Amino acid sequence: MKTLDKFLDELASQDVKLWVKDERLCCNAPEGVLTSDIRIQLSERKQEIINFLQEANLHTDSKQNTLQPLERNGNPPPLSYAQQRLWFIEKMALSSNAYNMPLTLHLVGKLDYVVLQKSLNQIIARHETLRTTFSEINGTPVQIIKPTFELELPKKDLSRLTPSEQSTKLQQLLQQENEQIFNLEVDTPIRAQLFQLGTTEHILQITLHHIASDGWSLTVLPKELSAIYTATLFEKPSPLPELPIQYADFAVWQKNYLQGETLETQLGY
Numbered sequence: 001m002k003t004l005d006k007f008l009d010e011l012a013s014q015d016v017k018l019w020v021k022d023e024r025l026c027c028n029a030p031e032g033v034l035t036s037d038i039r040i041q042l043s044e045r046k047q048e049i050i051n052f053l054q055e056a057n058l059h060t061d062s063k064q065n066t067l068q069p070l071e072r073n074g075n076p077p078p079l080s081y082a083q084q085r086l087w088f089i090e091k092m093a094l095s096s097n098a099y100n101m102p103l104t105l106h107l108v109g110k111l112d113y114v115v116l117q118k119s120l121n122q123i124i125a126r127h128e129t130l131r132t133t134f135s136e137i138n139g140t141p142v143q144i145i146k147p148t149f150e151l152e153l154p155k156k157d158l159s160r161l162t163p164s165e166q167s168t169k170l171q172q173l174l175q176q177e178n179e180q181i182f183n184l185e186v187d188t189p190i191r192a193q194l195f196q197l198g199t200t201e202h203i204l205q206i207t208l209h210h211i212a213s214d215g216w217s218l219t220v221l222p223k224e225l226s227a228i229y230t231a232t233l234f235e236k237p238s239p240l241p242e243l244p245i246q247y248a249d250f251a252v253w254q255k256n257y258l259q260g261e262t263l264e265t266q267l268g269y
Helices: 006-013 035-042 046-065 081-091 112-128 163-179 217-232 247-257 260-268
Strands: 017-021 024-028 100-110 130-136 140-146 155-156 188-199 201-209
Touching: 006 046, 017 046, 035 046, 081 140, 081 217, 100 163, 100 217, 112 188, 112 217, 140 247, 163 188, 163 201, 201 217
Parallel strands: 155 188
Antiparallel strands: 017 024, 100 201, 130 140, 188 201
């Protein structure tokens, strides 16, 4: 008897299609191809073929479901479904500053302004999504990932004000910053500014857009900033490993994975 691989190869060469549906073996073939001998072999080896096809499908699904870094070939990656929703809202001018995500850090102790600025820029270099703008090509929204750049860190000195004046002015400036709107086609989704309250007391405000961050990001960013700042201060390399996966990789994976039967299943759920 022929091996299963050889038998299936011969069927494929004659344009015979086999697949499994609801644990049943299905077949489609051009007229006259299914001879009595082939029909007998299909019947006798039905369970063997079903097992083979199911295993092959599991292997294919596993490969397709694995999140892999995409090749950076200059082609703008698509938006994730969450980003598409936010992009639509922004384009319709429906959000104002509703999707600004402010992060306010109270820094106590001697601060090296230059090292802090370098550390922020290392964070931006580390995360592609923080240096991404958005555009449309032939009506399709895409991510434009920019090279690393130097983020400005404006510094405002409030140390000469009385504590009461300082508190009032600080809240006013923080609110003004949070009310500024991101232009996602031009602005990268991160801004930062530093307020000096005293010789050893500062407030660092970082404003992110929700298209590039979430609540979890607001917990990760301070930890990474602290680690990089400490290392840079002592002229040591960053202790953080390079990220194997960027958000653009996830967006491409999501687009490829959520299609066909998988998409229908998710929508049905």
